[in-house]
């Protein structure tokens with residue numbers, strides 16, 4: 001059994017924070033969604049709104065379980081971004097707050113950020129440092145413009161920027177973004193690639209204990225792997241990476257990576273239990289109350305009930321096939337209302353292709369993540385110190401122009417159709 005993340009329940013140290021985050025999101029997102037749509041203005045980018053929640057409630061905010069303050073940033077910009085990224089407003093709210101369940105992936109990076117998955121694994125909440133928060137606000141116009149011009153951008157899709165403040169005055173900033181990995185498919189291998197080799201190695205001997213570990217550049221090179229795309233997908237992919245990297249360079253961003261999850265279609269889904277969320281829609285199945293029922297005594301809202309009824313009706317009317325994936329007892333992919341985008345259009349990912357552009361055996365789930373590190377003072381210091389003992393361009397903290405060039409060069413070098421890769425290997429063996 002593989003458990004992805006720790007369920008955040010009443011006994012979890014971060015239960016109150018998580019509850020407050022979701023309560024705040026529910027309120028501010030409903031609030032902006034209730035208004036008539038309007039085009040964005042300059043002021044929308046700088047907008048911020050403060051709300052106070054308490055157990056009694058007041059004319060502005062509903063009552064909540066705990067006292068806390070909540071701040072919402074640029075709500076109109078994020079509403080427009082969610083639309084651009086093809087999110088259904090009701091679905092977004094449902095996923096995040098229909099049940100107060102999150103799973104926490106205890107700080108997987110060294111930055112100290114916390115990651116929470118929405119109950120259905122569609123969204124990730126990442127806590128960010130104050131500096132990253134200020135930076136996102138500063139670049140929001142450029143980000144918006146980039147998304148407008150590049151609806152298929154591979155850069156993290158930001159859906160909201162908020163802050164909670166506890167009664168003790170601790171401020172926690174966080175973003176809501178897309179989970180690159182699908183709730184409905186096993187990811188057999190994960191890589192976080194930067195195009196640098198120094199310190200970019202997951203110790204192979206620890207892999208046995210942790211088969212799902214995120215591997216890095218050196219592990220990738222050691223495996224002599226490629227991103228298998230034929231000419232058409234190769235062009236699409238590299239053109240987008242290039243445009244995205246140009247933006248990141250322009251904004252003096254660095255330290256980002258290509259996050260890559262590989263689903264091997266020949267292995268399929270076997271050992272993954274992430275998908276509890278879909279149990280509720282299984283024909284004849286009932287919700288797993290033991291896992292999810294006790295979090296917060298709350299009966300489903302009208303909207304939730306209507307949606308569940310809608311899903312069930314689809315099953316009954318056979319609008320969607322009901323056969324479950326035999327190996328995993330899970331619903332077919334048609335259940336996930338997917339927007340047909342270029343890189344997330346093949347079952348939520350981007351399927352490998354051969355030299356003749358025929359489909360291959362794996363689906364890649366990929367995107368450019370961790371894009372809020374500005375090349376500021378801290379990084380300059382790191383560059384200086386690490387640069388003393390390492391060859392200069394291999395240190396991961398190099399200035400943004402060089403970082404982006406190296407990143408793009410590395411990624412371009414990985415993209416080869418299986419046939420091309422085989423020819424290259426043959427050539428090397430001859431030498």
Ligand code: ATP
Nearest residue numbers: 108109110111112113178179180181192214369370
């Ligand atoms: P650091 O700055 O030390 O690299 P961080 O706290 O900023 O760490 P990230 O690099 O953003 O964290 O992410 C760490 C890991 O979390 C990734 O390697 C990946 O496994 C997972 N992760 C982050 N963002 C996503 C995403 N959008 N979808 C799926 N997984 C993600």
Ligand code: CA
Nearest residue numbers: 109255257370
């Ligand atoms: Ca990172």
Ligand code: CA
Nearest residue numbers: 109111370373
């Ligand atoms: Ca980071």
